[in-house]
Amino acid sequence: MADEVKKEPRKIVPKKYPMPEQDPKERTKNFNEVPIGQDAQTAILEAQRCLQCKRGPNRKLCMDGCPVEIEIPAFIKQVQEGNFEEAIKIIRQKQNLPAVCGRVCPYENQCEGNCVVGKKNEPVGIGRLERFLADWERKEMKKGKIEVPPSTGKKVAVVGGGPAGLTVAGDLARLGHKVSVFEALQYCGGVLIYGIPEFRLPKEIVKAEVDYISRMGVDIKNDFVVGKLDTVDELLQEHDVVFVATGAGLPDWTGLVGENLNGIMSANEYLTRVNLMKAFKFPEYDTPIRVGERVVTIGGGNVAMDCARTSLRLGCKESVILYRRSDAELPARREEIHHAKDEGVRFELLAAPLEFIGDECGNVKQVKAIRMQLGEPDASGRRRPIKIPGSEFLIDAQTVLIAIGQSPNPLVPMTTPDLKTTKEGTIAVDEEGRTSKKAVWAGGDIASGAATVILAMGDGKRAAKSMHKYLLGDKSWPSPEVFEKLSCEM
Amino acid sequence: RKAKAGQFIMVTPTEHGERIPLTMADFSPEKGTITIAALEVGKTTRELGTLKAGDKLFSLVGPLGLPTHLHKYGNVVSIGGGIGLALMYPVVRSFKQSGNHTINIVGARNEKLLMYESEIKSVSDEFFVCTDDGTKGHKGFVSDILKDLIAKGNKIDLVYAVGPIIMMKVIANITKAHNIKTIVSLNPIMVDGTGMCGSCRVIIKGETKFGCVDGPEFDGHEVDFENLTARNKRYMPEEQIALRRWQGAK
Ligand SMILES: Cc1cc2nc3c(=O)[nH]c(=O)nc-3n(C[C@H](O)[C@H](O)[C@H](O)COP(=O)(O)OP(=O)(O)OC[C@H]3O[C@@H](n4cnc5c(N)ncnc54)[C@H](O)[C@@H]3O)c2cc1C
Ligand SMILES: Cc1cc2nc3c(=O)[nH]c(=O)nc-3n(C[C@H](O)[C@H](O)[C@H](O)COP(=O)(O)OP(=O)(O)OC[C@H]3O[C@@H](n4cnc5c(N)ncnc54)[C@H](O)[C@@H]3O)c2cc1C
Ligand code: SF4
Ligand code: FES
Numbered sequence: 001m002a003d004e005v006k007k008e009p010r011k012i013v014p015k016k017y018p019m020p021e022q023d024p025k026e027r028t029k030n031f032n033e034v035p036i037g038q039d040a041q042t043a044i045l046e047a048q049r050c051l052q053c054k055r056g057p058n059r060k061l062c063m064d065g066c067p068v069e070i071e072i073p074a075f076i077k078q079v080q081e082g083n084f085e086e087a088i089k090i091i092r093q094k095q096n097l098p099a100v101c102g103r104v105c106p107y108e109n110q111c112e113g114n115c116v117v118g119k120k121n122e123p124v125g126i127g128r129l130e131r132f133l134a135d136w137e138r139k140e141m142k143k144g145k146i147e148v149p150p151s152t153g154k155k156v157a158v159v160g161g162g163p164a165g166l167t168v169a170g171d172l173a174r175l176g177h178k179v180s181v182f183e184a185l186q187y188c189g190g191v192l193i194y195g196i197p198e199f200r201l202p203k204e205i206v207k208a209e210v211d212y213i214s215r216m217g218v219d220i221k222n223d224f225v226v227g228k229l230d231t232v233d234e235l236l237q238e239h240d241v242v243f244v245a246t247g248a249g250l251p252d253w254t255g256l257v258g259e260n261l262n263g264i265m266s267a268n269e270y271l272t273r274v275n276l277m278k279a280f281k282f283p284e285y286d287t288p289i290r291v292g293e294r295v296v297t298i299g300g301g302n303v304a305m306d307c308a309r310t311s312l313r314l315g316c317k318e319s320v321i322l323y324r325r326s327d328a329e330l331p332a333r334r335e336e337i338h339h340a341k342d343e344g345v346r347f348e349l350l351a352a353p354l355e356f357i358g359d360e361c362g363n364v365k366q367v368k369a370i371r372m373q374l375g376e377p378d379a380s381g382r383r384r385p386i387k388i389p390g391s392e393f394l395i396d397a398q399t400v401l402i403a404i405g406q407s408p409n410p411l412v413p414m415t416t417p418d419l420k421t422t423k424e425g426t427i428a429v430d431e432e433g434r435t436s437k438k439a440v441w442a443g444g445d446i447a448s449g450a451a452t453v454i455l456a457m458g459d460g461k462r463a464a465k466s467m468h469k470y471l472l473g474d475k476s477w478p479s480p481e482v483f484e485k486l487s488c489e490m
Numbered sequence: 491r492k493a494k495a496g497q498f499i500m501v502t503p504t505e506h507g508e509r510i511p512l513t514m515a516d517f518s519p520e521k522g523t524i525t526i527a528a529l530e531v532g533k534t535t536r537e538l539g540t541l542k543a544g545d546k547l548f549s550l551v552g553p554l555g556l557p558t559h560l561h562k563y564g565n566v567v568s569i570g571g572g573i574g575l576a577l578m579y580p581v582v583r584s585f586k587q588s589g590n591h592t593i594n595i596v597g598a599r600n601e602k603l604l605m606y607e608s609e610i611k612s613v614s615d616e617f618f619v620c621t622d623d624g625t626k627g628h629k630g631f632v633s634d635i636l637k638d639l640i641a642k643g644n645k646i647d648l649v650y651a652v653g654p655i656i657m658m659k660v661i662a663n664i665t666k667a668h669n670i671k672t673i674v675s676l677n678p679i680m681v682d683g684t685g686m687c688g689s690c691r692v693i694i695k696g697e698t699k700f701g702c703v704d705g706p707e708f709d710g711h712e713v714d715f716e717n718l719t720a721r722n723k724r725y726m727p728e729e730q731i732a733l734r735r736w737q738g739a740k
């Protein structure tokens with residue numbers, strides 16, 4: 001093979017094959033997905049841009065950048081030959097939610113960031129290939145029971161049905177353990193279902209992924225709030241091990257004067273109403289939502305972008321993002337920032353809110369803000385924003401969305417006294433995801449603080465391996481001092 | 491199985507439904523049942539009203555919120571108005587079981603809207619009824635009776651009030667003047683009911699609290715009732731639209 005390549009060097013296609021997108025003017029009028037996805041022919045062409053590299057001693061490959069270790073060259077090879085069924089099987093060995101990750105992963109910093117083709121040209125579009133295969137599978141393949149090995153008789157409880165929990169559920173089911181997922185809301189998916197909007201991640205896709213996991217024999221118990229119904233200790237009476245993945249769902253507030261005025265909402269309330277409860281289809285669905293003429297979103301992450309873009313689709317005249325640092329520091333994915341700009345979101349950068357001003361009925365009408373400048377880098381390495389005295393200004397706003405961060409959900413730690421937490425309220429874990437409580441693991445945002453889908457899944461993978469080892473009989477557990485140290489260090 | 495007095499559940503009647511909070515009016519761990527009572531004020535509660543025995547709810551989560559803090563206080567006056575009566579029964583029953591002398595005042599707009607009257611009466615040492623229009627018991631407000639009790643020099647160790655915001659506010663004002671500890675059960679608008687969104691935030695002693703996790707019961711003297719009243723009107727126009735649309739379809 002190698003000889004053949006030498007004889008006839010393959011011509012490198014410098015750019016990714018384009019991914020059709022909805023026109024910005026049209027798309028702000030609907031909640032349909034923005035990128036439309038590639039067809040089979042384009043996917044094969046895209047796959048053919050891949051060089052099928054082999055790992056060398058000093059050579060980092062695409063798959064080294066993947067937190068869940070998908071065999072990327074192997075699946076791409078199958079796509080090159082048009083064997084989509086084989087290709088998705090290879091992905092499924094490692095990845096429990098391919099249709100999701102193919103859409104929301106920051107692959108530019110992960111697999112695609114390591115791609116050899118990407119050194120001089122655009123990297124192979126690994127994310128869009130993964131997405132294509134998952135979509136193809138959903139449309140073309142039969143829905144039946146999915147074969148898993150005979151039961152080991154071991155029982156696993158997973159608390160929280162977000163990406164971390166679903167990953168553990170999928171991995172351990174695939175090894176023959178009996179898994180139950182306990183989820184507080186009426187659907188599984190976590191942020192995927194209540195946070196990330198329909199136009200980025202259609203909820204039908206999340207539901208299909210969850211359905212896939214339940215077809216592997218995982219028992220999904222929705223509407224089950226652990227800590228209010230059973231506690232972790234009670235779950236341990238009926239299960240051999242427990243994995244806690246309750247996420248970081250607690251909204252942070254500015255604490256400024258006027259924050260409880262009507263029209264001011266946490267990003268979580270806003271996105272939950274719109275995504276989980278489908279308030280954008282009110283009154284066909286019963287949950288109401290209201291946006292004013294101008295919506296001001298405070299923050300600069302993915303959550304803020306989602307709020308600002310959702311507001312446009314709900315019909316506001318102007319959607320403004322207020323962020324205290326400059327464009328370069330915006331923590332959202334670049335693709336999302338571009339999408340927001342294309343759609344007409346206005347960025348009011350280097351500005352921070354001081355106070356919310358209301359009318360006589362208790363509705364918000366203005367935000368008082370102040371201009372900022374960037375000073376010396378702080379502990380996080382980002383330049384610290386400093387207020388410019390005398391630069392106060394007012395922005396009219398009938399709706400204000402607070403998207404300045406989320407903290408870990410405290411309910412499980414609160415009701416599990418022997419679970420050590422850090423100062424930030426995250427659950428302290430070692431590198432395998434083990435907690436200070438024997439037979440209990442934790443991962444995802446509850447252990448790391450608000451992070452990303454793929455990191456939550458990576459945590460799930462590591463924990464699942466460690467849990468499997470324990471279930472097979474290796475009951476070793478780190479000493480309590482390890483967690484004492486972990487909880488002070490952080 | 492886990493339910494305690496003062497806690498609530500979130501109910502979604504159908505897949506297109508919204509999540510609404512309802513208090514457990516009664517529960518039986520042996521039979522594994524809970525009882526809820528809902529007042530038909532809008533679309534969702536009316537839709538619940540059309541359900542028949544054996545119908546299934548799309549989703550039901552709970553118990554949520556903190557249970558009532560039970561304790562032997564001594565003389566406890568509990569006051570319920572309107573739908574608050576359904577919320578009141580398990581609480582007063584527990585007060586009685588904890589060895590308190592229970593004085594219960596129930597009120598409604600008219601006789602037809604009085605609920606759980608006999609149940610509440612059965613756990614009362616003293617019992618008063620009033621209706622706005624005088625069709626049963628005292629004509630007037632529950633607060634009249636409370637004022638009367640205080641004026642007559644009754645020793646009151648705790649007042650518990652649940653019902654319309656305005657009623658709880660009036661009661662809290664009366665007891666504040668006499669320095670009587672007062673607990674109110676608040677009814678802010680909720681979405682998830684598990685502490686994830688802050689829709690239910692209320693101002694308690696100047697601080698923001700979440701009704702669904704820190705409550706729903708709070709010290710009546712520390713609640714910012716104006717803010718709660720304003721916040722609960724947030725979706726009035728939409729609630730009208732939903733109701734009218736639903737009635738149109740019927
Ligand atoms: C609006 C928004 C946009 C985002 N965009 C991106 C993006 O583009 N790319 C990206 O990589 N990341 C993104 N993120 C971050 C990413 O979604 C999270 O890092 C990831 O979902 C964390 O997964 P998790 O499983 O730890 O927690 P979650 O997804 O938060 O799931 C936790 C689950 O546990 C349930 N739960 C909580 N408490 C209990 C309890 N006591 N009992 C039972 N169940 C409970 C919750 O209901 C929830 O379903 C975004 C986040 C938000 C909010
Ligand atoms: C902790 C708690 C316990 C409750 N217990 C009971 C109970 O046992 N029985 C009962 O009949 N009612 C109870 N309520 C009130 C009940 O939730 C509302 O009556 C119901 O949500 C109205 O829904 P709707 O669609 O019929 O009316 P809508 O047309 O939506 O609204 C009518 C009124 O209900 C209020 N309301 C609407 N949605 C909510 C919501 N999600 N949360 C709170 N209030 C809302 C509105 O402010 C409005 O005044 C409780 C509320 C809380 C917060
Ligand atoms: S690094 Fe790029 S070219 Fe090499 S195998 Fe991976 S995807 Fe293909
Ligand atoms: S209802 Fe969402 S935090 Fe209370």
